[in-house]
Amino acid sequence: MKDKKMQNFVPDFDKEKLEFILEIKEAYNRGEISLEKARKKLATKVTSLKPYEIAIAEQELKEFEDDECRKEGIQKMLELFEGFMDSSRPDLPKDHPIECYYRENDELKKICLEIEDLIQYPIIKNQWLELYERLEMWKIHLSRKQNQLYSILEQKGFDRPTTTMWTLDNFIRDEITKAKELLLNDSEAEFIEMQKIIVADIRDLMEKEETILYPTSLTMISDEEFEQMKMGDREIGFAYIDVKEKIREDKIEKPKDDFGKELQNLLQKHGYSANGPFNVAMGSLTLDQINLIYKHMPVDLSYVDENEIVKFYTDTTHRVFPRSKNVIGRDVKNCHPRGSVHLVEEIIEKFRSGEQDTAEFWINKPDLFIYIYYTAVRDEEGNFRGVLEMMQDCTHIRSLEGSQTLLTWANESKDEKIEESKAEIEKPNVENLMNNDLELNKDTKLKLILDRYPWLKDELEDINDAFKMLKTPLARIMIPKATIGMMSEKSGMQVEDLIAKIKEKIKNH
Numbered sequence: 001m002k003d004k005k006m007q008n009f010v011p012d013f014d015k016e017k018l019e020f021i022l023e024i025k026e027a028y029n030r031g032e033i034s035l036e037k038a039r040k041k042l043a044t045k046v047t048s049l050k051p052y053e054i055a056i057a058e059q060e061l062k063e064f065e066d067d068e069c070r071k072e073g074i075q076k077m078l079e080l081f082e083g084f085m086d087s088s089r090p091d092l093p094k095d096h097p098i099e100c101y102y103r104e105n106d107e108l109k110k111i112c113l114e115i116e117d118l119i120q121y122p123i124i125k126n127q128w129l130e131l132y133e134r135l136e137m138w139k140i141h142l143s144r145k146q147n148q149l150y151s152i153l154e155q156k157g158f159d160r161p162t163t164t165m166w167t168l169d170n171f172i173r174d175e176i177t178k179a180k181e182l183l184l185n186d187s188e189a190e191f192i193e194m195q196k197i198i199v200a201d202i203r204d205l206m207e208k209e210e211t212i213l214y215p216t217s218l219t220m221i222s223d224e225e226f227e228q229m230k231m232g233d234r235e236i237g238f239a240y241i242d243v244k245e246k247i248r249e250d251k252i253e254k255p256k257d258d259f260g261k262e263l264q265n266l267l268q269k270h271g272y273s274a275n276g277p278f279n280v281a282m283g284s285l286t287l288d289q290i291n292l293i294y295k296h297m298p299v300d301l302s303y304v305d306e307n308e309i310v311k312f313y314t315d316t317t318h319r320v321f322p323r324s325k326n327v328i329g330r331d332v333k334n335c336h337p338r339g340s341v342h343l344v345e346e347i348i349e350k351f352r353s354g355e356q357d358t359a360e361f362w363i364n365k366p367d368l369f370i371y372i373y374y375t376a377v378r379d380e381e382g383n384f385r386g387v388l389e390m391m392q393d394c395t396h397i398r399s400l401e402g403s404q405t406l407l408t409w410a411n412e413s414k415d416e417k418i419e420e421s422k423a424e425i426e427k428p429n430v431e432n433l434m435n436n437d438l439e440l441n442k443d444t445k446l447k448l449i450l451d452r453y454p455w456l457k458d459e460l461e462d463i464n465d466a467f468k469m470l471k472t473p474l475a476r477i478m479i480p481k482a483t484i485g486m487m488s489e490k491s492g493m494q495v496e497d498l499i500a501k502i503k504e505k506i507k508n509h
Helices: 015-029 035-045 051-060 074-081 097-118 125-136 138-155 160-184 188-220 223-236 258-269 287-295 338-353 395-399 414-422 430-435 446-452 456-463 465-471 484-491 495-508
Strands: 300-305 310-313 358-365 368-378 384-393
Touching (some): 015 051, 035 074, 051 160, 051 188, 097 125, 097 138, 097 188, 097 223, 125 160, 138 160, 138 188, 338 384, 446 456, 456 495, 465 484, 484 495
Antiparallel strands (some): 300 384, 358 368
16 A cells, blocks of 8 residues: 555656646745746746646655645645636535535635624624534544545555645644633633634635645545545534435445355355354354444454554444544554654554553543553564554543442433332423423523433434434533534524424433
């Protein structure tokens, strides 16, 4: 995979032309040549320019520079290449992975306009908090791009997005986080001062995506590969948009299983089943049982082999951080932002040498505690065979106090359990919910509903896939603030339809 060259996945190009373009571009960026003079020089040798040609010039002909993507503003390049390069938006189906990125950008551009409008007026804190809740949803866009799009481009030899644009993604994400902290801490002047910077940086990144990244992706990635990407995209989710179209199964390349069938026939011939049971360290398990165990692991596991290639992760519904199948087969260093790669390299180096066997990290925030543990994997002879990562959302565990010796289910409190032993509790019906102290309307808080019906949290995703996010650690931040109106906006459902579905769930439980 590391030997794959980007040039093998794009049309033929003129290397001398690209070297000439890159030389002028670099001279212009350094201020050694004026815009007018640079454009005149370009006109002597260049009649047209494709976005992928800029991408391959940066990939193949230029030395890597840390934070390169953040340092270079896109506007200067657009001015330089105006009239030479086609930057029009492609006409794509609504559910195409690249069109989904464009659609999310369209919504983000509206948020940027709202920010520019609001900074003209005195701060109303709740108004800004609501806006920032929507702005933070953009992190889903970044996560999908980093885990899905960067991954497949990297496999084709185009790793500049992974090594440079990822840094810019996280830089802006951190700017947004910092700004929100200023708002929460009532540092209004600093908060307002950051808004113009954040809007400028977001627009710069979107221009880089739409001018180079997305058109180059359309050149390098096949229709079949885009169809395969759709499944991983849906796992991670979307920001601001609703994607309901079905995946074209006929477009997904099916793996060839001739060898698998031959192996299965051979095993059966000698009295073995291809599905086991297999003798594991303790006991024996079929392949189905092994997969079910991993599927229901209460913690997230990932395995990187001795060659530093990601080989496996547990596909659980409660994953702490989003993953997609495109991570499998990638160099682990390219699965992390540039700023943390040195930590990954240090852990592997010390594990490989035998100097260390474990490493641990934790993320401690209000209402959220994530524990991450790495252990070196060694065979019986002590040879280094890779790294096992364990990750767990320990927020609930850290909140436990005293002892629990009575059986209490997840949707029951201890007090409820004790009372049940004294008398049968009458189940409140849906009419009580609607007619007593809790009325369902667009302003009803989700937390109030879940306080009374905690089991509903697990069933909301049946109403709409957008509510899968309520099973992630972000739920602890989202649930206290969310209203039915906000849920309607997130899911694309009408408020009345959403309320009707919630009532139906409660009535039928």
